[in-house]
Amino acid sequence: MKVEFIYFGITALVIVYLFVKNRRLTTGLIDTKFQMSLMSKQLQEQVNAELSRRLASENIFSALFENSSEGILMLNENGRFMMCNKAGGTILGYNHSELIGRAMSEISPAIQPHLNRSSFEAIEEVFDDVLFDKQHRFEWCCLTKNKTEVMLEVVMFLLRRSGAKEIFMMCRDITELKRLQKEKEANQALLIQQTKLAELGSMIGVISHQWKQPINTISLLTQMLESDFEDGELDEKAIKEHIKSVNKQISFMVQTMDDFRDFYKPSKEKTSFSIIKVIASVVGLMEGQLLKDKIIVNLTGDETLLALGYSSEFKQVVLNILNNARDAFGSKSAKNRNISICVESVENTIELTIRDNAGGIPEAILYTVFDSFVSTKGDKGTGIGLSLAKTIVEKMNGKISVSNTVDGAEFKIILPLISK
Known part of the structure; x- marks a missing residue:
């Protein structure tokens, strides 16, 4: 009886153990299925969200593309x-x-x-x-x-x-824009040429003045030649000396005419040119006027510094600035009239400085002198010169500015330096 009771108890414990274990296993399977179902749902939601985002993105791209x-x-x-x-x-x-x-x-x-x-x-x-x-x-x-x-x-x-x-x-x-740009450039070139022609009378006066001295010298040499012949002093050496002197004067006149011709000849295409040589040719053209007005020009710099652009147009820039200085001196009583021009290389650029001691530009117009129809000469000027100078410099990818110094005005032009 006691043995049967013990056997029954052990059997009952085994049954309870197996029941509990089976229940835990069943519950675990149910939990796993639930978790997998939950994960699948979340994954599906993420996929749907990503598809919606991409579809919206494609719709936006398509709308932008078509419209x-x-x-x-x-x-x-x-x-x-x-x-x-x-x-x-x-x-x-x-x-x-x-x-x-x-x-x-x-x-x-x-x-x-x-x-x-x-x-x-x-x-x-x-x-x-x-x-x-x-x-x-x-x-x-x-x-x-x-x-x-x-x-x-x-x-x-x-x-x-x-x-x-x-x-x-x-x-x-941008076809129309390019056409308008070309039209604008053509109009600017025409304006530059018209400005030059407007100064033609004055420049002819300059040439006439500059030619007086060599013509007088040639006339004097001719008279000396006749006098030497009459005195019996005309030998081969004397003749060669006369010829050399006459040729020197003629060369000066020819150079003056070449500079004059080059100044009025329109530039057809961009070329590299020496800034200081171009300035020297303009100063040479104005030499007679500058001497007459007792103005001394001091030009310094490196001839090898080259810029890219239209040399004939750049001469107009220099001429405008020098003429403005001449006019400023004309209204002042300065005794030592000086214009200093310096050309130097600064950090892959050419820096041109033109400074005078003519008293400077009135403060009222100092910051607008490059605007159209603003003149430093009052009613005597057209107000086109410096505006045109700014246009030409900017067409060369450069910058032009002006400021007053203690006793005058200083123009500064910065241009890209090209390889020598």
């Missing part, structure tokens, strides 16, 4: 068009389907007119940089379907979509 007033085109990494919005087709003069699969060089002239190099080589160089994540902004000439040239301002950069490299291109038509 932009700028031309937007997508190119593959081989440089061929994949996508083109409506504005892009209108600007380039093609239908959408006609552009897809074509390369930039195929809708461009063989030579880029503003670069003077092959379109194929130029655009390949751009693509190489863009594919290395370098953004490019540049001007480009394209040909429409009817072979009309269109000038574009283009921005290109690398875009990665779906793991692939694509080139994003945005462009706008």
